Amino acid sequence: MSSSTRPTTKEVAAPPLAPDRLEVSTTRRAPSGRRLTSWATPWLFLLPYLVLFGTFVVAPIVYGFWISLHDYDYTLPGKPWVGLRNYTNLFDSDSITAGPFWDGMQATAIFTVFSVPLLLIVPLAVAIVMNQRFRGRNLFRAVYFAPYVLGVAVIGVLWRFLLDRNIGIVNHYMGVVGLPDDIPWLTSVPEAWVALVGVTVWWTLGFNAVIYLAGLQDIPAELYEAAKVDGANAWQRFRNVTLPGLRPVTSFVTMVTIIASVNMFGQSYLMTLGQPGTETRTVIYTITETGLRNFRMGDAAAMSYVLTLFLMVLSLAVFWLFREKKAA
Amino acid sequence: MATVVDTRPAPQEAAPAGRRRKGGKLALRYVVLIVLAVLFISPLIFMLVTSFKTRQEATAVPPTWIPETPTLQAYRDILDAEGTPVLRWFVNSMIAAACNAALVVATAAMAAYPLARMEFRFKKVVFGLIIATLFVPPVILIIPNYLIVGNLQWLDTLLAVIIPTAASAFGVFFLRQFFLSLPNELEEAAVLDGANKWQIFVRVVLPLSRPALVTLALLAFLTNWNDFLWPVYVLFSPETQTLPPGLSTLQSANNVRYDLIMAGAVIASAPVLALFVFAQRFVIEGVSRSGLKG
Numbered sequence: 001m002s003s004s005t006r007p008t009t010k011e012v013a014a015p016p017l018a019p020d021r022l023e024v025s026t027t028r029r030a031p032s033g034r035r036l037t038s039w040a041t042p043w044l045f046l047l048p049y050l051v052l053f054g055t056f057v058v059a060p061i062v063y064g065f066w067i068s069l070h071d072y073d074y075t076l077p078g079k080p081w082v083g084l085r086n087y088t089n090l091f092d093s094d095s096i097t098a099g100p101f102w103d104g105m106q107a108t109a110i111f112t113v114f115s116v117p118l119l120l121i122v123p124l125a126v127a128i129v130m131n132q133r134f135r136g137r138n139l140f141r142a143v144y145f146a147p148y149v150l151g152v153a154v155i156g157v158l159w160r161f162l163l164d165r166n167i168g169i170v171n172h173y174m175g176v177v178g179l180p181d182d183i184p185w186l187t188s189v190p191e192a193w194v195a196l197v198g199v200t201v202w203w204t205l206g207f208n209a210v211i212y213l214a215g216l217q218d219i220p221a222e223l224y225e226a227a228k229v230d231g232a233n234a235w236q237r238f239r240n241v242t243l244p245g246l247r248p249v250t251s252f253v254t255m256v257t258i259i260a261s262v263n264m265f266g267q268s269y270l271m272t273l274g275q276p277g278t279e280t281r282t283v284i285y286t287i288t289e290t291g292l293r294n295f296r297m298g299d300a301a302a303m304s305y306v307l308t309l310f311l312m313v314l315s316l317a318v319f320w321l322f323r324e325k326k327a328a
Numbered sequence: 329m330a331t332v333v334d335t336r337p338a339p340q341e342a343a344p345a346g347r348r349r350k351g352g353k354l355a356l357r358y359v360v361l362i363v364l365a366v367l368f369i370s371p372l373i374f375m376l377v378t379s380f381k382t383r384q385e386a387t388a389v390p391p392t393w394i395p396e397t398p399t400l401q402a403y404r405d406i407l408d409a410e411g412t413p414v415l416r417w418f419v420n421s422m423i424a425a426a427c428n429a430a431l432v433v434a435t436a437a438m439a440a441y442p443l444a445r446m447e448f449r450f451k452k453v454v455f456g457l458i459i460a461t462l463f464v465p466p467v468i469l470i471i472p473n474y475l476i477v478g479n480l481q482w483l484d485t486l487l488a489v490i491i492p493t494a495a496s497a498f499g500v501f502f503l504r505q506f507f508l509s510l511p512n513e514l515e516e517a518a519v520l521d522g523a524n525k526w527q528i529f530v531r532v533v534l535p536l537s538r539p540a541l542v543t544l545a546l547l548a549f550l551t552n553w554n555d556f557l558w559p560v561y562v563l564f565s566p567e568t569q570t571l572p573p574g575l576s577t578l579q580s581a582n583n584v585r586y587d588l589i590m591a592g593a594v595i596a597s598a599p600v601l602a603l604f605v606f607a608q609r610f611v612i613e614g615v616s617r618s619g620l621k622g
Contacts, residue, residue, distance in 0.1 A: 039448065039449075041442070041446065041525050042442030042443075042446045042448040042451070043442075043448070045438045045439065045441055045442045045446075045525075045529070046438070046439050046442060046443075046454065048434070048435045048438060048439075049435040049436065049438060049439035049495060049500065050439070050454075052431075052435060052491065052492075052494050052495035053458065053461075053495040053497075055476065055492075056469070056473055056476065056491070056492040056493075056494075056495055057461050057464070057469065057495055057497075058457075058461070059472070059476070060468070060469045060472035060473050060476060061464065061468060061469070061472075063472040063475070063476070064468050064469070064471055064472040067471060067472060067475070074475075126364075129357060129360070129361065134354065134357070134358075138608075140361050140365055141612070142604075142605075142608055142612075143365045143368055143369055144364070144365070144368055145604075145611075145612060146368070146369065146372065146601065146604065147368065147371075147372070149550060149554075149600050149601065149603075149604045149611065150372075150554070150596075150597050150600060150601070151553065151554025151555070151556060151571075151572050151596065151600075152554065152556050152572070153554070153556045153571070153572035153573070153575040153576060153596065154375075154572075154575065154593045154596050154597050156575075156576075157575050157576075157578075157579050157589050157590075157592070157593050158371060158372075158375050158590070158593055159371070160579065161375075161378070161586045161589065161590065162371055162374065166389075167387040167388075167389055167584075167586075169374060169391045172389060172390060172391060202367075202368065202371075207615060210612055210615050210616045211615065211616055213616065214616035259465065262465075263465065263466070263467065265556070265557050266556045266557065269556075269560070269576070270575075270576060270579065284467055284557070287467060287470070287471075288470065288557065288560075288561060291470070291471045291474070292470070292471070292474055292561040293561075297471050297474075297475070300471050301468075301471045301472070304465075304467045304468045304470065304471060305468060307465070307467060308464075308465050308467065308468050311465050315463070
């Protein structure tokens, strides 16, 4: 497919000043001007990637901001310039966009606040148990990781079935063990939040655990030996060897988990359909429905930039949090 | 399921003194691990079992774990159904994920090679820009990319789910790291043999990088196969959908026909689960290595 670009076979008219730094000049250097390397060689290698990268990553970042400055309705011919009005509308409780946007932000915040701590602690516990040698370790690791290789679409339709109020097996088995068996997992809050958070933990726990496990395996065994010699008990070894040794990995996992939680969409789209009302409609869901169903793209683009700003502040806070501890 | 509990202590833990205590601890660990494993895997087993049930049995209370009258009717009903052509979605997903993975690997490998092995102006700027986009939340790309893809006349075609996600910043980062770890000698030998950069790349660097290329291809395939949000909005005709948005269509078209919905879910899961079973090492190592960049 992309082999149409074969960099060095193309005749490149190199300008006289082109630096030929890389090549060992004792090797073949054809007099015809067909050089082994020219200034263009690295760029020809980069070209296919940069075309895609420029068109679908860099350009959209700028273009999206441009859209957000217009009353950009896909279905209408005119797209008048409105300056920052799409943004100020988001902070004006009388506008039609502020309500849905902040409801979405609130739904996302609830989901993030409850899912992130669980997804930091439970996988760490699993990784610590897995970080010892025992029979069948790889099998267990694979089993815990398995849900993660499935897409959110499978997860969503599967759990909508399992959590069905009347015929779902979750309520059935809760009844069997004497718990309430008619919990409206998908149609009422806070039950729906328990369902969305629980399913997400089940789905992505393995991913975080595998990253923790790799981090644990990088902590030198001598540190544990030395701590043992110094008389540290298991908890002290965890506090003073494991946690500091895991710091870079923990900061990465924290970041990735926060970003994934803030981007939550499929679970609520498929399991709760945003219900009850629009209570579990996350902000991403609001943005895509505003922009790609109702085609109010200016509003949606403005929302996505405000959300990005929030995410950046949150990321900086996480960076700062982990850096601060390092200095201590 | 797995009921055999191996309580024998692993060799290096068999300290003669605390043998019994360790044995008890080990048994406890297995109980915890097995309970957790059952919790993890049983939803997937129930999905599979339900897909072989009749319409009535699929929603029967109490639920059955072995179909009383096993049937393939659910699969027969959805594979070629009007409005929900699951077989077509399967083929679409295969084409999209395979093309996307190939494109990701090809473009990322070509881009990573000069970034690892050549000196040129603006190299740091280019690499820095690529890495910076790893931190750009995908949400800000959705609206503008919808318009860009629309202008290219790609909406409601597979190109919309193959091309825009093919520029993988992670792929460039990952392969550059791998290329940097390769010994220089073979490339130098190839230069002495008169090979040009392209020949060195194709005949020396790529063959040496096979494990990294396979890992990246697998991760790209999985990501594309599972992608949900973007295809939900850019593929709207039943014939052009991939499996994830298709499952959403299937769910809304068959409200309580869980036999049909689970059959669709099994079809969407089987290839990635099979891939995971056969290439577990690549997938898990690829994922865990992605964490070490932090």
